[in-house]
Amino acid sequence: MFDDIKSQIALRIDAYCQQNDLPTGKVEFRSIPFSGEWGMAAPLFPLAAADPNKTGPVPQHAQHLAERLKDAIALPEGFTRSEAIRGYLNLYFDTALYAASVIDQINREGAQFGNAPAAGQTVMVEYSNPNTHKPLHVGHLRNVILGGSVCNILEASGNKVIRANYIGDIGLHVIKWMCNYELYHAGEQPGEDKMRWMADLYSEADRRFHEQEGFEELVRDYFARWDAGDEHIHDLWLETRQWSMEGFEQVYALLGEHFDRIYFESDVEESGKQLVDQLIESGLASDGRPEKPVIVDLDAILGTKEEFRVAVILRSDSTSLYATKELPLAIMKFEEYDLDQSIYVIDVRQSLHMKQMQKLLELMGYPWAKRIHHLAYEIVNLPGNVIMSSRDGTVVLLDDLVREATQRALAVVREKNPGIDATTMTDVALKVALGAIKYPMISRENTKIVTFDWENALDFNGQSAPYIQYANVRANSILRRADKPGAHKASFGYPLEPSEVNLIELLSKLPDEISRSAKEFKPSSLASYAYELAKAFNDFYNQCQVLKAEGEMRVSRLSLVQASKVCLEKTLNLLGIQAPQVM
C-alpha cells in the first residue's frame, strides 16, 4: 500500500541529492517502530556513509542530512509533519486521510483484499502423501496443514495452484495388512470410522509380523503371490485401498482439505523400472545386479565430493524403491501440466534424496528440473525429543486429539455462551478445536521441530487460534448489533486513539504479509501476523467504544470493525482455520 507515494518522495529526495552533490538511490522508506501515530521513516545512514563530503562519524552526519532533507523536501499532500531524529527522516501522514483510504479499500474489496493479481504462473504442490492401510497421526498433520496453507497463500498471491497427493498404495505394509485380514478378518467390512478400523487392523498386523511365530513367513509368501499377479489379491487390494482412501477423505473433509490430482505409487512402479533400464543404457546408471543394486554415482559423474553421494534407484532383486518411482512421477507432472514450479512438501529427513532426484532429472536432460522445489519441514516430536512411532505406540492419533479438543472446546462454549443452540455449539466447538490443533503446526518456522504436548494443544488462551477467532467474534458481535452492518463509510475526522492507529496500520499490511509468506513458503509469518492483528483488535476493543460512540466517530469505528473482520477472516482462512461467528 502507498508504494506510489513512497517512490514519489524518494524521487524528490534523489532530485535534492543530485542538486547538492550527494549520491542518489540511497534512501528507502520503511515503517516507524513504536508509533502512536502513522508514518514512514527513512534511515539516512546509507546516504551519510556514501557522502564524499562527509565530516565526522556516520550517525551524526546522518542526523545532519536528515535535518537538511526535512527542510528541503516539501511535504506531499496527505502528510502533516516531518521530523529528523537519530539519523532518521520521519514523515507523518494525515491520520484521517490515511485511515479513511485504508479502511475504504478493505471494505470495498472485502475477501479479495490482499490478493495479488493473477501472474499466470502454475504451481503444483504435492503434500500429505499418506500410505494406505496405515493410520494418520499428529505427525502427518503438520504436512497437511502446511501444504494446504501454502496452497491457499500461493493462490492469494496470484498463482494457479494444483493440489497433488501422492498415495503410497503398495509395499510391505500393504501386504502385511492384507495377509492379516485374510487370515483373521476375512469378509469383515469397515464401520463408520474407516480410518480407525484400518489403523487397528494395521497395528494388529504389525504386531503379528514382529511377534507371532511364522507370520512373517506367511507375509513373504503372500508378497510372492502378489508379485506373480494373483488376481484375487489384486481385487482385494483395490477394495481395501478404497476403504483407506475413503478414510483419508473423511480426515481431509474434517480438516477442510481437498486435492485436484491424486497420484498412486502403483501407477509409476512399472514406468519407473523402464526408466531405470533407460538410465543403464544411457550409461548414467550402473547395474550391479544380482549382487548389488542399480545406482547412479552422482559425485563421480559431477566431480563433486560427498555432496550428492550415490543414488540407489533399484534394488539388487530388481524390486522398486522410493527413488525408482519418484523419477517418472516428476516427469508425469510436467507432461500433464505446464508447471512453472513443482513443490514437494516433504519432511527434512528426505533432503538428500530430493536433492539427488532433482540433480538426476537435470542430468537426464529435463530443463524443468530446476523448477522443482523441496519445501522441507521439521517433524513433530513428543516432549523429551521422543519421535512418534506406531511401533513404540507413541503416536497421538488424529481422531483422539480432535475428539479431546472438541470436548474441551464444547465445555468452554457452554460456559461462556450458554444461549446458543446445540447445533451451533457443536459447530463452534469443532472449529475452535481444529484451529487450536492447527495453529501450532504452522505458527513455527518450517525448519523448527514442533513438540506436541497435550497441555499446549488444548490451551485456548493466549497465542493461539481461538484467541484470533475470538477477536473476530467480538468484531462480528459489534456489527450484528449495529443498525446497518457493512454500510459504513469511514471519515475518521476525529482525534484517533493510538490503538485505532495501530490497528489500521496492521490492517494495511495484509497485502505485504501475504506476498512475503508466499515468496518464502512460510505460513508462519502470516500466523504471527494474524495473532498481532487479533491483539491489536482486542486492544482497540478494550479502549474504544463503538456502539456507544456518536456521529462520525461511530460510523468510522464501525467501518474499522468491519475491515478488521475482513482481514481476520481472510488471514485465518489462508491458514486453513475457520472463523466461527459466535463463540
Added chain:
RNA sequence: GCCCCCGUAGCUCAAUGGACAGAGCACCAGUCUUCUAAACUGUAGGUUGUGCGUUCGAAUCGCACCGGGGGUACCA
C-alpha cells in the same frame, strides 16, 4: 569423517541488516453494573551458545568452535 537444521527471558516461540531484542505460558498484583473477561492492564525476567570478523549499524551476513537433532549405497 562429510552434509543439512536448530541454539534468543524459567518454558514455547517472534523479530526485511536499522531506532530501546518482543509476545505467549508460568509466577505475582489488579480490571466484568460496560460492544462476550477464550479478554485487558501492570511487576519481574536477556552477555541473543562462545570467539573473531564484515558493516555507520549484527539475533540477522562470513569464518572457527561448543551443544542438540537429522541425513549419509539397496526404508520412505
